[in-house]
Amino acid sequence: MIGEGLRLRHPRPEDQLRVLAVLDEWWGGLGGEAGSQQRALLLPRLYFQHFTTTSWLVEDADDRLVGFLIGFLSQTDTDAAYIHFVGVDPGLRRSGLARSLYQCFFDLAREHGRKRVHCITSPSNTTSLAFHTALGFLVEQGEKVVDGVWVQPDYDGPGLDRISFVRTL
Amino acid sequence: MIGEGLRLRHPRPEDQLRVLAVLDEWWGGLGGEAGSQQRALLLPRLYFQHFTTTSWLVEDADDRLVGFLIGFLSQTDTDAAYIHFVGVDPGLRRSGLARSLYQCFFDLAREHGRKRVHCITSPSNTTSLAFHTALGFLVEQGEKVVDGVWVQPDYDGPGLDRISFVRTL
Numbered sequence: 001m002i003g004e005g006l007r008l009r010h011p012r013p014e015d016q017l018r019v020l021a022v023l024d025e026w027w028g029g030l031g032g033e034a035g036s037q038q039r040a041l042l043l044p045r046l047y048f049q050h051f052t053t054t055s056w057l058v059e060d061a062d063d064r065l066v067g068f069l070i071g072f073l074s075q076t077d078t079d080a081a082y083i084h085f086v087g088v089d090p091g092l093r094r095s096g097l098a099r100s101l102y103q104c105f106f107d108l109a110r111e112h113g114r115k116r117v118h119c120i121t122s123p124s125n126t127t128s129l130a131f132h133t134a135l136g137f138l139v140e141q142g143e144k145v146v147d148g149v150w151v152q153p154d155y156d157g158p159g160l161d162r163i164s165f166v167r168t169l
Numbered sequence: 170m171i172g173e174g175l176r177l178r179h180p181r182p183e184d185q186l187r188v189l190a191v192l193d194e195w196w197g198g199l200g201g202e203a204g205s206q207q208r209a210l211l212l213p214r215l216y217f218q219h220f221t222t223t224s225w226l227v228e229d230a231d232d233r234l235v236g237f238l239i240g241f242l243s244q245t246d247t248d249a250a251y252i253h254f255v256g257v258d259p260g261l262r263r264s265g266l267a268r269s270l271y272q273c274f275f276d277l278a279r280e281h282g283r284k285r286v287h288c289i290t291s292p293s294n295t296t297s298l299a300f301h302t303a304l305g306f307l308v309e310q311g312e313k314v315v316d317g318v319w320v321q322p323d324y325d326g327p328g329l330d331r332i333s334f335v336r337t338l
Contacts, residue, residue: 020326034206040326041210049287050243050251074219075241082219118218157189157209 002100003092005061011068015057016048018065019087026087043070043085054081054108056101066092069101073112081109081169083119102135110169117169120162123151129163137165171269172261174230180237184226185217187234188256195256212239212254223250223281225273227266235261238270242281250278250338252288271304279338286338289331292320298332306334 002008011019023039031038047055051072058067066089074080083105088098109117119137121128123146133139142150142164155162171177180188192208200207216224220241227236235258243249252274257267278286288306290297292315302308311319311333324331 017323017326037203037206038210040329041207042213044211044325046251046253050241050245050249052245054244072219072244075223076219076221080219082215084215154186156213157186160209 002058002104003095003097006066006097007059008104009057009059010052011048011055011057011070012052013045013048015065015068016043016045019043019048019057019068022065022089023087026090028090047072047084051084054105054112056104058097058101065089067097067101069105071105071109073109073114074118078113079115081105081112081114081117083117098131099135106167106169115169117167119165120152120155121165123147123149123161123163132165132167135167137167140164140166171227171273172264172266175235175266176228177273178226178228179221180217180224180226180239181221182214182217184234184237185212185214188212188217188226188237191234191258192256195259197259216241216253220253223274223277225270227270234258236266236270238274240274240278242278242283243287247282248284250274250281250283250286252286267300268304275336275338284338286336288334289324290334292316292318292330292332301334301336304336306336309333309335 020040020043024036027039047070054072055070056068057065060066068087069083070085071081071083074082086098086101106117129149139150142152144151144153149163151161152164153161189209189212193205216239223241224239225237226234229235237256238252239254240250240252243251255267255270275286298318308319311321313320313322318332321331321333323329
């Protein structure tokens with residue numbers, strides 16, 4: 001399912017710094033230094049220690065990191081799985097790699113008996129909105145509508161609005 | 170085990186904003202605005218949605234939030250549990266509340282067959298270091314020693330050094 005010359009594996013703790021290192025580049029510096037710090041704080045090492053079996057890393061033939069997906073199984077709702085953070089090398093966008101990573105996660109979540117996958121994105125990230133919608137995610141109703149899309153104000157804290165997605169497995 | 174007049178319960182999604190609201194006050198504004206944002210980003214709503222069964226909130230007789238513990242069971246290492254974030258109202262420090270919250274988590278982790286609890290703290294937080302040591306946590310060996318304590322440089326990302334603890338259950 002993953003493209004030719006690419007290898008898929010579960011992450012290890014020491015991969016965290018590699019992932020952080022490519023994030024600024026891949027995100028095109030979105031949000032400046034504050035955005036960079038936000039992304040680092042959203043990916044503490046604990047994800048690379050304790051949620052590795054439901055997370056994926058993709059490397060190319062030169063061992064370069066070209067994609068990753070960090071996800072977990074909900075411990076509260078045994079029907080739910082959650083995708084926390086996904087990144088793909090801009091050179092491989094539109095290659096189907098992100099879609100493949102999501103499909104790998106969907107398969108794994110199904111194997112664990114999960115019936116739904118949740119994830120969120122920033123309202124400013126229109127590429128992400130289009131991607132998730134194309135993959136079959138629905139936008140959950142929020143408290144306000146911005147540019148025709150339901151948004152959850154202060155979802156992750158004051159000023160941290162989010163679009164909330166859910167997809168049936 | 171929790172003090173008189175206090176109620177212990179598992180958190181709900183809507184508790185996240187309440188927790189964030191008290192954090193700056195309880196932490197005494199440590200780290201200024203950047204510190205405030207760091208704390209908020211370390212507690213995204215997902216913890217209040219998907220890891221509630223291993224997390225705790227404490228309220229007093231007036232429904233005021235006076236303490237919380239956010240923890241989870243490792244999905245990678247089925248012997249391990251992890252305490253992610255703990256806070257106690259400064260007016261209740263030295264009351265044994267933090268210790269009780271940890272004991273509640275230890276009991277729960279044991280019930281789930283876990284044999285070890287992990288957590289981390291910032292090297293500058295000497296109160297936290299003393300607290301964890303008194304509770305039986307050991308400092309894991311790092312790559313450098315700062316003020317006589319092993320520190321893991323760049324543990325959570327560039328410039329985010331941490332002390333790493335482990336305690337046998």
